[in-house]
Amino acid sequence: MKPENIREVCPVCGSSELYLEAGGYTGKLYRCKNCDYLGALIVEADEEMARAIREDYKKEKEA
Numbered sequence: 001m002k003p004e005n006i007r008e009v010c011p012v013c014g015s016s017e018l019y020l021e022a023g024g025y026t027g028k029l030y031r032c033k034n035c036d037y038l039g040a041l042i043v044e045a046d047e048e049m050a051r052a053i054r055e056d057y058k059k060e061k062e063a
């Protein structure tokens, strides 16, 4: 696994379209442009892992 392939992705949908919301008393919060996730948790994933999360998310949406 090459470290340069690691990106921060949304734990819900696997998108890398994450924005840092203004940190208040809760600390850092990230918002996902794709699924509107808002939370402190993000996933550091390589391309394969990001794809697995995206596919899981797609399956859940279709179910």
Ligand SMILES: [Zn+2]
Binding pocket: 010, 011, 012, 013, 014, 015, 032, 033, 034, 035, 036, 037
């Ligand atoms: Zn998302």
